[in-house]
Amino acid sequence: MGSESRKTFLPLDPVTFSNESKVIDFIADYYENVEKYPVQSTVEPDILEDVSNCIIPGLTHWQSPNFFAYFHANASTAGFLGEMLCSGFNVVGFNWISSPAATELESIVLDWMGKMLKLSYFLFSGTGGGVLHGSTCEAATRDKALKELGGWENITKRVVYASDQTHFTFQKTAKLAGIPPSNFRLIETSFSTGFPLSPENLRFAIEDDIKSGLVPLFLCATIGTTPSGAVGPIAELGKVAMEFKRWLHIDAAYAGSGCICPELRHYLDGVELANSISMNPHKWFLTNMDCCCLWIKEPKLLVDSLSNDPEILRNNASKSKAVVDYKDWQIALTRRFRALKLWVVIRRHGLANLMYHIRSDIAMAKRFEALVGEDERFEIVVPRKFALVCFGLKPKVEEEDLNCKLVEAINSSGRAFMSHAVLSGIYVIRCAIGTTLTQQHHVDALWKLIQDKAQSLLM
Amino acid sequence: MGSESRKTFLPLDPVTFSNESKVIDFIADYYENVEKYPVQSTVEPDILEDVSNCIIPGLTHWQSPNFFAYFHANASTAGFLGEMLCSGFNVVGFNWISSPAATELESIVLDWMGKMLKLSYFLFSGTGGGVLHGSTCEAATRDKALKELGGWENITKRVVYASDQTHFTFQKTAKLAGIPPSNFRLIETSFSTGFPLSPENLRFAIEDDIKSGLVPLFLCATIGTTPSGAVGPIAELGKVAMEFKRWLHIDAAYAGSGCICPELRHYLDGVELANSISMNPHKWFLTNMDCCCLWIKEPKLLVDSLSNDPEILRNNASKSKAVVDYKDWQIALTRRFRALKLWVVIRRHGLANLMYHIRSDIAMAKRFEALVGEDERFEIVVPRKFALVCFGLKPKVEEEDLNCKLVEAINSSGRAFMSHAVLSGIYVIRCAIGTTLTQQHHVDALWKLIQDKAQSLLM
Known part of the structure; x- marks a missing residue:
C-alpha cells in the first residue's frame, strides 16, 4: 500500500x-x-x-446494453456529473444551517419530480414534502400507529399488509421496525388478474385481523412489482385504507419513473388517497446510484417520529422552525448532497428527453413482446405494462425446468444477462429493458440468442 | 429544464x-x-x-480549512477518484454474483482497515468479517436477543445501555428497532472522570433492571464521543458485558481512524471482548462521504437477522454458501461500490501517510490547547485525547452565556465555523481540527480571532 x-x-x-x-x-x-x-x-x-x-x-457490467436482469440501474453522464459535484463539495446537509443550498435544492428538486408525476398533495408547494434517501423506508408510520394504540405495550399486535409480489425489503424493514413476522400479511395474488394486490382480499384480511383483536397498521401497494411489473389498483386500495384509516404507502420504485409520461400516469390515479409514495430515480431515470425519492402527505408525522434535538446541533435557524432539517426525515445523521445529481439530470435533459427515454425503452419492450408472440414455442406469461416482459418456453410435460436451463444457457454465453421469477409456481424469464445504452439491435440480438439456445435445448 | x-x-x-x-x-x-x-x-x-x-x-464549506465545527468530513483527491470510479461503473453489488469484484474488494478492504486497527478477531482472515455501510447500524443484536427471550412477546422488556454522551443516533435506531424509549438507559457521566461511560454505574443499572424483570440487551461504548471526545474504558466495559452475556458494540466513528497510530491504539485495548465495532472513514480518514466500516465478530448473527432468499435473486453462487452476499449484511438491497473509494484511499496514500495525517491534526490540536492554556481568561474544560479541544472563557458570575456569544461572534465573522456542546450543564466551545486543508497558520489565525472576539465581549 x-x-x-x-x-x-x-x-x-x-x-x-x-x-x-x-x-x-x-x-x-x-x-x-x-x-x-x-x-x-x-x-x-x-x-x-x-x-x-x-x-x-x-x-458484472450493469451498464452493458446486454444487461436485461433484475431491474437496471441506468446511469447517464449527467448523473455522473452530479455525483462528481456532490463528492467534490463533500458537504453534509444534516440540518439547514450545515449547508442551506443542499436542503433548499433538495426541496426544489423533489417538487420538480413530484410535479412531473402530478403528486399535487405531496409537494412542498402544497402541504406535503419530499426527501431523498438511499432506499425506501417506511418508518414514518410506526409512531403514528403507536400513539393511536396508546403506547408500546401493544407493539406485537400491529399488522402490516402487502401482496405476495411486494419487494422483500418490505418484510425486512417491517421486522426491523418491531413487527413480528407472524403479523405480515402477504396477500396471495393470482395469475388470472395479473398479480396485483386485490382490494377485496385486502379488506377480508383486515376484517379478520380486527376480529382477532389485532391492529392493522400499514398497507403497501406497488406500481410495477419486481417479479412481473404488476400494478396495484391504487384508487380501490386507497378506499380500503381510508375506510379503516390505515397508512397507505405506494412503492413505485421501478415504474414511478415511467409515470412522467401522460399515457402511463393513470397507474397513479388515486395517489391522493395514499399517505406516502416513493420511487427510485436510480433505477429508470438516468440517475446514478443511489437516489430514492420519498414524498409524505403530512411530513409532520415523519418528523415527529424521527426528530431529535441534541444540544450539539442547536442553532437559530432550526429554532425558528422556518427551515427543513433533513436529519429529522431520516435515521442517520450523515447525508450526501444527492439532490445535485437529480437536479443535473432534470436540468440537463429536460422533461421531453426524459419521456423520450422512457418511451424508447417501452417501444423496445413492445417489440420484444411481439417477437416472443410470433414464436409458437414461446408464450408471454404476464401482460406487459412497462418495459419488463415476462415470458418463457411453453411448458412441456417431459421437461420441467426448461426455462431455468434456458436462462443458464443465455447467461453462461456471456452475451447477455437475464434473471427469472416464479409466479404462482411457474418459472418465468424476465426481460427488463432499461440500461441507457440498450438499442433496438441489442434487443434483436438477445431474441436471436434466446431462439438459438432454445433450439439447442429443444433438440 | x-x-x-x-x-x-x-x-x-x-x-x-x-x-x-x-x-x-x-x-x-x-x-x-x-x-x-x-x-x-x-x-x-x-x-x-x-x-x-x-x-x-x-x-457551508465543509472543506474549508477554517471549518472547526461538529466533526469534519475530510475529503481527498483519492477519495474523489474512488467516488468517480464507483459512479462510473455504477454496479449494484447486492449479492456476490451481481458483481463479484465489488464483494471481494469490500472484504479485502475491510480486512486491510481492520489490520491497521489490529482487530484480529473481527477479520475475514480470522472468524469475523466486515461490511461498508453509509452509517452505523445496530440491528444485528435484536434477533439474537429475541431468540433468547423466546419470541416477540417480550419485545417491550428489552433494555439498551449507553452513556449520556453517546451519539443521539443510538436512541433513534434503538427506537426504530422497537425498543421503548423508557428502556433506554443513558448513564450519567461526570466531569471529574472526563465523561466516559462508567463500568460501575453500568453494572448497577443492569442489576437494577434485572431485578425489575427487564432484559438487558445491548451496550454501546464510544471511542471519542461527539460532545467531548471521551473514551469508554473498553476492557472494563467488556468485562461487564461478558459477565451478563450482553452484546457490546463499540462506536469509534470519529476516533477509530486515529487508532491506526500505535501511540493511540491503547484506546482500543479490550476490543476483543466486544461483539461489533464501527468507525467512519468519511470523518477523519480522507474518504469522501459516505463510508462506515462495521465489523462483527460472528457475522452469522448479522446474516441470520437480515438475510432473505427471494426467488428473484437465487443463483448457484449463493446456493454454494461459499460467497458473501452483502444484501444479508444490511437492510436495503441497493448498494454502491463504496469499497473502491476506501481501497483507493489506502492504496494511494499508504499507512505511513495516513498516520502522518492523523498526527499532524493532533499536533495542531495540541498547539491550540497550549495557546488556550497560556491565556488566563480561558480554560480547557475536558482533557484532550484526539484532535478535539473543548474550551471556553472561564465562567463569570455576572455574564452567563459568554461562551455562547463568543461562538456566535466567531461564526458570524465568516472567517471560521465552530460548534458547541453542553457538558454537565456547562456550555463549552469545541475546536475540532481535521479538515484536509487545515494548516498550522489556520489554527493560529483561529486563536487570534477567538482572542479578538473575546476581547470585545469582555470589554
Missing part, C-alpha cells in the same frame, strides 16, 4: 487536482468497451491499471 | 463523455478558492454556471 512521499503529502491539493481528469478518459474508455469485455485497456500505470486488471474482470 | 435535442439524446455517450473533465477543473477551482468565498468563478455557462451562482453561495 502507498507510494506517495510523506514530505509532499497533500491529500487535497488544488494544484494537482486536475490530474484526476484522466479518470474521465478511463471511464469513457470503459463505456466505449463495455460491450467487448474482457477489455484490453491501455491506461497509465498505478491505480487505474489495477482497476483494469483486477477489478473490471470481476464486475 | 433541459436544452438537449431529442434527436441526439445520448445520455451515456462514450464519445462525448470526456467533455465532463471540465468538472474536474471546476472542482479544482473550488478548492483553490475555498478560503475566499463568495467566489468569482469563470466557468463555462450551463449547469456549472448555475452551480457557481446559485449553489456555492448557499453552501
